[in-house]
Amino acid sequence: MQRVSAEMPIGIFDSGIGGLTVMKEITRLLPEEDIIYLGDTARVPYGIRSPETVRKYSLENAYFLMSRGIKILVIACNTSSSVSLDLLSEKLPVPVTGVVGPGARAAASATKLKRVAVIGTETTINSRAYERAIKEIDDSISVTGVACPLFVPLIEEGWTEGEVVRLTAEKYLSPVRYNGVDCLVLGCTHYPIIKDVIEDAVKIRLIDSAAETAKEVRRVLKDAGMLRRSRADVSREFFVTDSPGKFVSAGERFLGRKILNISRINPEKTLQVYSG
Amino acid sequence: MQRVSAEMPIGIFDSGIGGLTVMKEITRLLPEEDIIYLGDTARVPYGIRSPETVRKYSLENAYFLMSRGIKILVIACNTSSSVSLDLLSEKLPVPVTGVVGPGARAAASATKLKRVAVIGTETTINSRAYERAIKEIDDSISVTGVACPLFVPLIEEGWTEGEVVRLTAEKYLSPVRYNGVDCLVLGCTHYPIIKDVIEDAVKIRLIDSAAETAKEVRRVLKDAGMLRRSRADVSREFFVTDSPGKFVSAGERFLGRKILNISRINPEKTLQVYSG
Numbered sequence: 001m002q003r004v005s006a007e008m009p010i011g012i013f014d015s016g017i018g019g020l021t022v023m024k025e026i027t028r029l030l031p032e033e034d035i036i037y038l039g040d041t042a043r044v045p046y047g048i049r050s051p052e053t054v055r056k057y058s059l060e061n062a063y064f065l066m067s068r069g070i071k072i073l074v075i076a077c078n079t080s081s082s083v084s085l086d087l088l089s090e091k092l093p094v095p096v097t098g099v100v101g102p103g104a105r106a107a108a109s110a111t112k113l114k115r116v117a118v119i120g121t122e123t124t125i126n127s128r129a130y131e132r133a134i135k136e137i138d139d140s141i142s143v144t145g146v147a148c149p150l151f152v153p154l155i156e157e158g159w160t161e162g163e164v165v166r167l168t169a170e171k172y173l174s175p176v177r178y179n180g181v182d183c184l185v186l187g188c189t190h191y192p193i194i195k196d197v198i199e200d201a202v203k204i205r206l207i208d209s210a211a212e213t214a215k216e217v218r219r220v221l222k223d224a225g226m227l228r229r230s231r232a233d234v235s236r237e238f239f240v241t242d243s244p245g246k247f248v249s250a251g252e253r254f255l256g257r258k259i260l261n262i263s264r265i266n267p268e269k270t271l272q273v274y275s276g
Numbered sequence: 277m278q279r280v281s282a283e284m285p286i287g288i289f290d291s292g293i294g295g296l297t298v299m300k301e302i303t304r305l306l307p308e309e310d311i312i313y314l315g316d317t318a319r320v321p322y323g324i325r326s327p328e329t330v331r332k333y334s335l336e337n338a339y340f341l342m343s344r345g346i347k348i349l350v351i352a353c354n355t356s357s358s359v360s361l362d363l364l365s366e367k368l369p370v371p372v373t374g375v376v377g378p379g380a381r382a383a384a385s386a387t388k389l390k391r392v393a394v395i396g397t398e399t400t401i402n403s404r405a406y407e408r409a410i411k412e413i414d415d416s417i418s419v420t421g422v423a424c425p426l427f428v429p430l431i432e433e434g435w436t437e438g439e440v441v442r443l444t445a446e447k448y449l450s451p452v453r454y455n456g457v458d459c460l461v462l463g464c465t466h467y468p469i470i471k472d473v474i475e476d477a478v479k480i481r482l483i484d485s486a487a488e489t490a491k492e493v494r495r496v497l498k499d500a501g502m503l504r505r506s507r508a509d510v511s512r513e514f515f516v517t518d519s520p521g522k523f524v525s526a527g528e529r530f531l532g533r534k535i536l537n538i539s540r541i542n543p544e545k546t547l548q549v550y551s552g
Contacts, residue, residue, distance in 0.1 A: 042329050043319055048432075050519035053318050150440075153429040156324075164426075164443050171440065243326035268544060 004071050004094055006226045009034035009235065010217065011070030013061040016044035017247055018152075018189035019076025020254035022099060025214035026074070027236075030221075032228050034235045036068055039251070040267065042241035045152055047121020047188070051083040054123060058084040060267040062092060064239070070094060071226050074217055078103075078187045078209070079121050082129035095220050102216045103185050103209030104133035110205060113182045114141045119172070119198075120187030122147045130187055144181060148172045148188075155190045156250065165194060169201040177202050185209065193254070238262040280347050280370055282502045285310035285511065286493065287346030289337040292320035293523055294428075294465035295352025296530035298375060301490035302350070303512075306497075308504050310511045312344055315527070316543065318517035321428055323397020323464070327359040330399060334360040336543040338368060340515070346370060347502050350493060354379075354463045354485070355397050358405035371496050378492045379461050379485030380409035386481060389458045390417045395448070395474075396463030398423045406463055420457060424448045424464075431466045432526065441470060445477040453478050461485065469530070514538040 010030075012023055016039050023037055038061050040046075046054050058080045062073055073088065073096045075081045081098030089096045107116045107130075118130040125145040134143050151172075154165050176184065183205045186192060192208050199206060221227045240247045244262045251259050286306075288299055292315050299313055314337050316322075322330050334356045338349055349364065349372045351357045357374030365372045383392045383406075394406040401421040410419050427448075430441050452460065461483045462468060468484050475482060497503045516523045520538045527535050 042325060044324075048320075048522075049318060050521075053518050149433050150426075150429055150435070153426055157425050159426070164440060164447065167440050167443070242329050245326075246324075 004226070006071065006228050008069050008071040009036045009237070010072050010074060011036050011038075011065035011068070012074040012076045013038040013040065013058075013065060013080075014077040014189060015040050015046040015057075015079065017251045017254050020251050021189045021192050022074065022076035022210045022213050024255050025210045026217055029214045029218055030227070032230065032234060034228070036065060036070060036237045036239070038065055038239045038267070039247055040241050041247055045121070046077060046079040047123050047149065047152065049123060051123065051127065054080055055084045055087055057267075058088060059091065062088050064265060064267045066092060066094070072097065072217065072221060074213065075099065076189060076213070078124045078189060082124045082127040095224065097213065097216050097220060099189065099209040099213045100129050100133055100187075102212035103187065103207055104130055105137060106207045106209070106212045107183055107185045108134050108137040108141060110183045110207060111141060113180060114138070115144075115179070115181040116141055116183050116185065117144045117146060117176045117181040118185040118187045119146050119148050119191065121152070122149055124187050130185060144176065144179065146172055146176060151194065152188065152190050155193050160194050161197065165197050166200070169194070169197050173198065173201040177204075183207055236261065239265050241265060241267055280502070282347065282504050284345050284347040285312045285513070286348050286350060287312050287314075287341035287344070288350040288352045289314040289316065289334075289341060289356075290353040290465060291315070291322040291333075291355065292317050293527045293530050296527050297465045297468050298350065298352035298486045298489050300531050301486045302493055305490040305494055306503070308506065308510060310504070312341060312346060312513045312515070314341055314515045314541075314543070315523055316517050317523055321397070322353060322355040323399050323425065323428065325399060327399065327403065330356055331360045331363055333543075334364060335367065338364050340541060340543045342368060342370070348373065348493065348497060350489065351375065352465060352489070354400045354465060358400045358403040371500065373489065373492050373496060375465065375485040375489045376405050376409055376463075378488035379463065379483055380406055381413060382483045382485070382488045383459055383461045384410050384413040384417060386459045386483060387417060389456060390414070391420075391455070391457040392417055392459050392461065393420045393422060393452045393457040394461040394463045395422050395424050395467065397428070398425055400463050406461060420452065420455065422448055422452060427470065428464065428466050431469050436470050437473065441473050442476070445470070445473050449474065449477040453480075459483055512537065515541050517541060517543055
């Protein structure tokens with residue numbers, strides 16, 4: 001294996017385009033870092049799959065990024081972070097950061113009433129990963145999870161305002177509004193796109209894991225002496241597992257900038273290729 | 277390869293549970309036939325993927341079913357039928373039936389005004405497969421396609437009535453209502469579940485491919501002398517690529533009967549195993 005160095009890129013993967021909201025925060029905080037992003041668009045969405053299947057796909061994605069030489073892995077997907085962070089941390093020789101830990105820490109310090117709600121995909125909510133992470137910090141905080149499976153398809157369809165998304169948010173979130181929680185974790189990287197709609201439906205403080213995760217990545221790299229010094233020739237490379245067309249058009253909305261350097265790969269093959 | 281015989285089962289695959297509406301019609305029409313059904317739940321939905329990826333997954337599914345010994349393959353998925361029927365017909369040594377041809381024939385004979393609309397997933401609509409199939413029968417029929425990507429997630433979430441699905445149907449289908457079409461093809465095997473909502477939004481005749489496909493399967497088997505004679509020991513076997521839990525609970529609603537004999541498989545492996 002290549003020796004890990006500060007000049008290597010940060011590796012990020014997500015099931016699709018959602019993780020670009022995390023990448024956006026990382027590039028904002030660490031503009032001098034090279035980044036490789038993998039979106040597993042041939043097998044998106046992860047949120048409806050079983051934990052074992054999500055772990056298998058996550059490992060394949062991680063091995064692909066390792067085979068390119070990265071200094072840290074960011075799991076920019078709440079579903080994958082919820083069920084495969086331990087596995088990837090154990091298997092990989094570089095630090096691994098998920099989005100659940102940073103989001104949980106932010107929520108634990110924000111709640112005054114010690115009542116937090118978390119919204120996410122079915123697999124994220126069923127995993128209770130946020131609940132465990134928040135209770136590890138402060139056992140007296142109560143955590144309510146609400147799965148909102150229609151938010152991702154609505155956002156991907158571009159229906160981010162109007163009656164349909166508003167009624168959907170009402171239907172999912174009205175129980176949250178009336179049970180005394182004072183902060184809501186957006187436990188899915190797509191959700192910041194409909195932040196206003198969610199805020200209208202709950203009228204409490206929202207926690208966005210993306211910004212918290214970027215701070216965590218900076219801290220981990222700094223502690224390891226692995227921050228890149230120069231700003232010359234910053235590279236941003238994208239990989240997808242299905243054809244890039246839709247990823248590029250929708251992804252630019254998520255990332256807030258052009259997606260240029262993009263290729264298609266087959267992650268199933270990397271398990272055989274990557275030699276650890 | 278095993279010799280094909282009338283005693284072999286009918287093989288059916290779909291990206292998930294939708295194809296069970298087709299299986300339901302086949303068992304109604306051909307109750308004496310054994311059936312093997314494969315739902316590719318680890319990679320559902322197909323309707324958002326590129327044609328190449330759908331073809332790859334379809335071929336893997338077909339090879340798995342072939343490896344079990346089937347006498348006919350039914351592609352009970354509109355997306356897969358739209359983009360991979362030719363490929364599978366060419367590769368497999370048994371007859372292959374999709375859902376597009378039967379649906380197209382029914383629409384062509386039902387329309388009086390020679391104006392048909394088709395609704396389906398993005399990949400189905402973009403493929404224009406229904407349009408080609410209808411125009412092959414009668415070139416003077418005009419065909420309008422409308423992609424309705426939110427219908428499948430809504431149905432899978434169980435929101436099959438109420439404001440959200442009604443407004444979504446209105447939004448997708450109001451253009452259809454005002455352009456003089458007199459019949460609408462449900463070009464996705466999920467859609468019969470919200471038939472009433474769709475009917476309310478368009479107020480024209482609906483064509484459901486599932487029943488038409490069952491008739492086609494009977495015709496093909498009859499012509500080949502491959503109908504099974506006895507009704508003793510009829511077997512219904514199910515395979516899925518993710519864990520069976522959700523498939524069983526939602527699937528029984530689609531199929532209208534209990535799902536008992538179910539196993540999980542990895543279809544990526546069959547490409548290496550199946551020897552043609």
